[in-house]
Amino acid sequence: MSSDEFRPLNENSLVEYIKATPALSSKLGDVSQLDNLQIKEVGDGNLNFVFIVTGPSGSVVIKQALPYMRCIGESWPMTKERAYFEATALKEEARLCPNHVPEVYHFDRVAQFCGNVELCRLTEQVVFSDPYKVSEYNRWTSPYLDKDAEAVREDNILKLEVAQLKSTFCERAQALIHGDYHTGSVMVTQDSTQLIDPEFAFYGPMGFDVGAFLGNLFLAYFSQDGHVDHENDRKTYKKWILRTVAETWNLFHEKFTALWDEHKDGPGEAYLPAIYNTPELQQLVKQKFMNDLFHDTLGFGAAKMIRRIVGVAHVEDFESIKDAGKRADCERRALDFAKMLLKERRKFQEITEADMVPEQRGGYPSTGQCCSLSGQ
Amino acid sequence: MSSDEFRPLNENSLVEYIKATPALSSKLGDVSQLDNLQIKEVGDGNLNFVFIVTGPSGSVVIKQALPYMRCIGESWPMTKERAYFEATALKEEARLCPNHVPEVYHFDRVAQFCGNVELCRLTEQVVFSDPYKVSEYNRWTSPYLDKDAEAVREDNILKLEVAQLKSTFCERAQALIHGDYHTGSVMVTQDSTQLIDPEFAFYGPMGFDVGAFLGNLFLAYFSQDGHVDHENDRKTYKKWILRTVAETWNLFHEKFTALWDEHKDGPGEAYLPAIYNTPELQQLVKQKFMNDLFHDTLGFGAAKMIRRIVGVAHVEDFESIKDAGKRADCERRALDFAKMLLKERRKFQEITEADMVPEQRGGYPSTGQCCSLSGQ
Numbered sequence: 175m176s177s178d179e180f181r182p183l184n185e186n187s188l189v190e191y192i193k194a195t196p197a198l199s200s201k202l203g204d205v206s207q208l209d210n211l212q213i214k215e216v217g218d219g220n221l222n223f224v225f226i227v228t229g230p231s232g233s234v235v236i237k238q239a240l241p242y243m244r245c246i247g248e249s250w251p252m253t254k255e256r257a258y259f260e261a262t263a264l265k266e267e268a269r270l271c272p273n274h275v276p277e278v279y280h281f282d283r284v285a286q287f288c289g290n291v292e293l294c295r296l297t298e299q300v301v302f303s304d305p306y307k308v309s310e311y312n313r314w315t316s317p318y319l320d321k322d323a324e325a326v327r328e329d330n331i332l333k334l335e336v337a338q339l340k341s342t343f344c345e346r347a348q349a350l351i352h353g354d355y356h357t358g359s360v361m362v363t364q365d366s367t368q369l370i371d372p373e374f375a376f377y378g379p380m381g382f383d384v385g386a387f388l389g390n391l392f393l394a395y396f397s398q399d400g401h402v403d404h405e406n407d408r409k410t411y412k413k414w415i416l417r418t419v420a421e422t423w424n425l426f427h428e429k430f431t432a433l434w435d436e437h438k439d440g441p442g443e444a445y446l447p448a449i450y451n452t453p454e455l456q457q458l459v460k461q462k463f464m465n466d467l468f469h470d471t472l473g474f475g476a477a478k479m480i481r482r483i484v485g486v487a488h489v490e491d492f493e494s495i496k497d498a499g500k501r502a503d504c505e506r507r508a509l510d511f512a513k514m515l516l517k518e519r520r521k522f523q524e525i526t527e528a529d530m531v532p533e534q535r536g537g538y539p540s541t542g543q544c545c546s547l548s549g550q
Numbered sequence: 551m552s553s554d555e556f557r558p559l560n561e562n563s564l565v566e567y568i569k570a571t572p573a574l575s576s577k578l579g580d581v582s583q584l585d586n587l588q589i590k591e592v593g594d595g596n597l598n599f600v601f602i603v604t605g606p607s608g609s610v611v612i613k614q615a616l617p618y619m620r621c622i623g624e625s626w627p628m629t630k631e632r633a634y635f636e637a638t639a640l641k642e643e644a645r646l647c648p649n650h651v652p653e654v655y656h657f658d659r660v661a662q663f664c665g666n667v668e669l670c671r672l673t674e675q676v677v678f679s680d681p682y683k684v685s686e687y688n689r690w691t692s693p694y695l696d697k698d699a700e701a702v703r704e705d706n707i708l709k710l711e712v713a714q715l716k717s718t719f720c721e722r723a724q725a726l727i728h729g730d731y732h733t734g735s736v737m738v739t740q741d742s743t744q745l746i747d748p749e750f751a752f753y754g755p756m757g758f759d760v761g762a763f764l765g766n767l768f769l770a771y772f773s774q775d776g777h778v779d780h781e782n783d784r785k786t787y788k789k790w791i792l793r794t795v796a797e798t799w800n801l802f803h804e805k806f807t808a809l810w811d812e813h814k815d816g817p818g819e820a821y822l823p824a825i826y827n828t829p830e831l832q833q834l835v836k837q838k839f840m841n842d843l844f845h846d847t848l849g850f851g852a853a854k855m856i857r858r859i860v861g862v863a864h865v866e867d868f869e870s871i872k873d874a875g876k877r878a879d880c881e882r883r884a885l886d887f888a889k890m891l892l893k894e895r896r897k898f899q900e901i902t903e904a905d906m907v908p909e910q911r912g913g914y915p916s917t918g919q920c921c922s923l924s925g926q
Contacts, residue, residue, distance in 0.1 A: 295819075298819065303819070303822055303825060306825045307822060307824035307825045307827070308824065309824075327825075330828075330830070330831050330834060333825055333826065333831065333835075334831075334834055334835060334838060336825075337820070337821060337826070337835050337838075337839075338838070340820065341724075341820060344723075344820070345721075345722050345723050345724050346721050346722055346723075347720075347721050347722075347723055348717075348721050443671075443674065443679070444713070444716065444717060444720070445713060446679055446683060448683035448684065448685075449679060449682045449683045449703075449709055449712075450709065450713070451683075452706075454706070455706050455709065455710075458706060458710055459709075459710060459713050462710060462713075462714070463713075
């Protein structure tokens with residue numbers, strides 16, 4: 175179907191669609207009640223429409239993949255087949271972890287299985303390419319960050335490192351990853367944590383997921399100064415964000431290595447117990463693996479930060495700072511930190527607040543790019 | 551088809567098969583002439599049967615994939631589907647490089663497309679696992695190399711490095727590679743160079759192919775002292791082998807980077823000209839790429855050497871040395887060199903004879919493992 179033939183759902187056509195789809199209508203109420211559904215379009219993402227539909231006996235979320243980028247329009251075509259990968263990933267994730275992903279009631283598609291090429295290509299472009307070149311899609315807080323965006327495009331060392339991350343992203347089929355694991359893909363209440371939106375799912379490098387999450391936390395951190403007012407200096411919240419960064423990595427590290435230990439005599443073939451046959455050697459390979467993964471994580475996290483400041487799609491944390499000058503100051507600090515992290519990532523060994531984050535004195539292993547951050 | 555139902559071809563059944571297959575019989579002669587074909591089984595590989603069939607008007611090579619490893623027997627089952635990957639790779643290679651791969655006249659199979667999992671798994675086992683653990687399939691020149699084989703199994707640093715190479719082999723879909731690119735897969739005359747046997751073909755790391763070839767040249771080099779006699783001290787030949795090692799890498803480097811330059815404004819997306827937009831930066835990314843590829847090449851080459859000395863499948867270069875003690879001496883020198891190369895590969899920057907190879911004074915960047923080699 176070409177994008178000409180494609181119709182975005184509206185309230186009327188959505189009700190018709192639900193009536194014709196028992197897997198959905200049965201969740202909402204009797205047939206007689208379906209004319210009084212409450213419908214709210216809540217999609218604030220860059221790609222899709224998302225409707226919350228509430229009926230007398232329950233509610234469903236309906237997500238429609240458009241054949242183009244929602245935030246750009248029909249001039250940037252985009253396969254609707256991404257919904258297939260999203261549904262397939264959700265089902266696989268639900269098999270492994272049923273409590274933390276939404277249940278798929280219904281999926282509507284016509285397609286054969288293929289590699290998730292187009293969504294990977296989108297990531298390649300918007301994360302690893304566009305921010306480092308002149309692109310009609312790039313935007314930033316102008317004119318304040320004009321020089322900063324230009325500096326990104328002219329930083330040879332940065333571009334060298336980004337080339338390596340890009341090839342790792344394209345080539346390294348390390349695990350089934352989410353592919354767009356920013357904080358907005360995690361929905362939490364006190365009792366429930368749900369991971370959503372895996373339409374970018376593919377076999378890629380693990381650090382891309384973990385890094386995206388940490389990168390978004392750092393963005394949130396750097397945006398806080400722009401939200402300070404007389405009632406709230408946000409210092410406590412900033413500390414909490416940094417603690418969450420450290421806890422996220424440390425808990426991931428702890429759980430991952432615990433699973434490794436638990437399954438070390440299992441059917442996995444990467445580290446055969448007959449080869450890695452002493453506790454000391456097992457410790458060594460685990461350390462090396464986690465160390466490499468940590469550096470991947472920092473690199474990808476930093477790349478995701480950069481692209482949210484000078485690339486096509488930004489984050490609400492900064493966007494909601496009304497004063498452009500103030501916003502630019504926050505973004506600049508985030509950008510400088512990300513550039514440092516991307517270039518110097520191999521020097522970091524642990525994600526402690528003192529080592530990693532700005533506003534902690536003398537923590538950086540490199541003296542060059544980091545000075546401007548230490549004193550912010 | 552289970553291996554019970556499977557019949558290895560013999561001369562009689564082969565003639566029947568050819569008669570029933572016009573794509574083959576038409577190459578050999580008239581139907582009336584097909585009872586006087588000359589048939590020779592020439593497969594000296596580890597996996598398959600290979601027949602050269604000659605008739606009045608021409609000849610064909612027929613290769614039969616057995617449902618098990620030829621060199622081990624039915625106790626090591628092996629998918630016949632490998633022939634599918636071989637035929638598919640040959641056709642793709644012939645499309646790109648018609649002068650240097652054999653033409654596929656006919657391919658006989660029933661299967662659907664799938665990942666070349668089983669052959670990759672075989673490589674994982676025989677190259678990256680078995681040599682580093684006790685395995686019923688391993689063999690070596692015993693008792694001479696008993697201690698050496700044990701030392702390989704107890705070398706933690708070596709096993710740490712092998713784990714990384716193994717994960718790179720499994721995860722890094724860098725290019726369509728041959729997968730078993732030893733010197734026996736290259737057939738040469740003065741006028742013709744043919745690359746054969748791509749049944750291990752998959753999307754993997756380039757260094758695995760280049761390294762396999764260099765590793766086999768090094769094995770040939772180290773075997774020469776075992777073949778010395780009064781008439782030939784083999785010194786000239788040894789020098790030629792080393793020169794060929796250096797020329798192979800240097801020529802590969804030269805051609806690869808020339809193609810890079812030639813296509814730098816082409817449709818490839820790895821190094822967009824809009825990002826890598828100065829000659830200096832283009833030079834930098836190329837250098838970094840080639841440097842990483844060089845280290846991959848040395849690592850994989852070394853791993854392939856080790857497995858040919860203490861793993862399941864050996865090379866004729868050593869096997870043909872009748873005197874076991876003399877053979878063991880040659881193999882030990884090769885093994886020690888390979889261990890050094892695998893562990894110290896990141897210290898090498900260029901493949902010059904002085905830097906790389908034994909018998910050149912003071913060429914090694916590391917003083918530890920290499921001393922015993924310098925004076926051989």
